[in-house]
Amino acid sequence: MIKKLTILFLILITIVSLFTGCVFEKRQDNKIEYELNEDGIIKPEFAEQIIQDSSLEVITALKNSDFEKLSTFVHPTKGVRFTPYTHVSIDNDVVLTKDEINELSNDQSELMWGYYDGIGTEILLSPKEYYEKFVYSADFANADEIGYNTVLSFGNVLENQFQVYETPIIVEYYFPGFDPQYAGMDWESLRLVFEESEGKWLLVGIIHNQWTI
Numbered sequence: 001m002i003k004k005l006t007i008l009f010l011i012l013i014t015i016v017s018l019f020t021g022c023v024f025e026k027r028q029d030n031k032i033e034y035e036l037n038e039d040g041i042i043k044p045e046f047a048e049q050i051i052q053d054s055s056l057e058v059i060t061a062l063k064n065s066d067f068e069k070l071s072t073f074v075h076p077t078k079g080v081r082f083t084p085y086t087h088v089s090i091d092n093d094v095v096l097t098k099d100e101i102n103e104l105s106n107d108q109s110e111l112m113w114g115y116y117d118g119i120g121t122e123i124l125l126s127p128k129e130y131y132e133k134f135v136y137s138a139d140f141a142n143a144d145e146i147g148y149n150t151v152l153s154f155g156n157v158l159e160n161q162f163q164v165y166e167t168p169i170i171v172e173y174y175f176p177g178f179d180p181q182y183a184g185m186d187w188e189s190l191r192l193v194f195e196e197s198e199g200k201w202l203l204v205g206i207i208h209n210q211w212t213i
Contacts, residue, residue: 041149041162047169048148051194051201055171058192058203063141065131071102075195075202084114084123084134086191086209087157088164096127104131117157117212134208140190143173153189155212161193165205169194172209185211 034046042050054073061070074080079097081088092114100107104127113123113130125133145152151159152174161170174189193205 036167039162040167042167042169044148044150047171051148051169051171054194054201055192059141059171059173059190062136062190063139065105065136067104068102070203071098073203074098074101075197075204078195078202078204080203081193081205082113082130082134083161083205083207084130085117085157085212086153086155086159086161086207088161088205088207089114090164094130100127104128135190135206137208138175138178138188138190140173140175143175143189145172145174145176147172147174153187153209155209157212161191161205161207165193166195168204169201170205170207187211 032046032050034042034050037043058070058073061067061073074097076098079095080101081093081095083089083093092112094111094113096104107127110124110126111130113125113134115121116123123130123134148171149169150172152172162168170191170193172189172191175187177184177187179186187210189209191205191207191209192203193207194201195204196202
């Protein structure tokens, strides 16, 4: 009798172990599938489901100037490309590595980030100065609108982010305006660009957008 109970117990343990293992493997492979639209862009409803939590953590890190936290989301080989006026420029945009992002607040070196709209002079700023003017220039963590692979802001600059980045998810934090006297011409937005790498969605771009001449 004892022998039979022992055998039944061992069988039960084996079944439970196998079941637990199967559940674990299922959770490990529980990847969110997505669909593309006719332009080859991940549809907004899938983009939101995939990236909402990570994007919230990134925008909160930006709000708090928590660059150590921000660096944990940065792509390890591509780094983050910074675009001051919506049109992504492979030639002029600055790319910072994961380690450089981590030390961003301590870097006083002046970099050339592109050209000022309207006047065409070089944007010569330290990373901290650029962050204040072309990254967290408004309280984007509390933006009026958030778009997932949906362009909310349009100016007269060519939109090319979906062509430059590889099947990205782009989250746009958008303010349609601040002061009524400007009739919406003072709109601003910040876009966070994520690409998939080894099953994880990592930050590869930060695009600032505003009304341009």
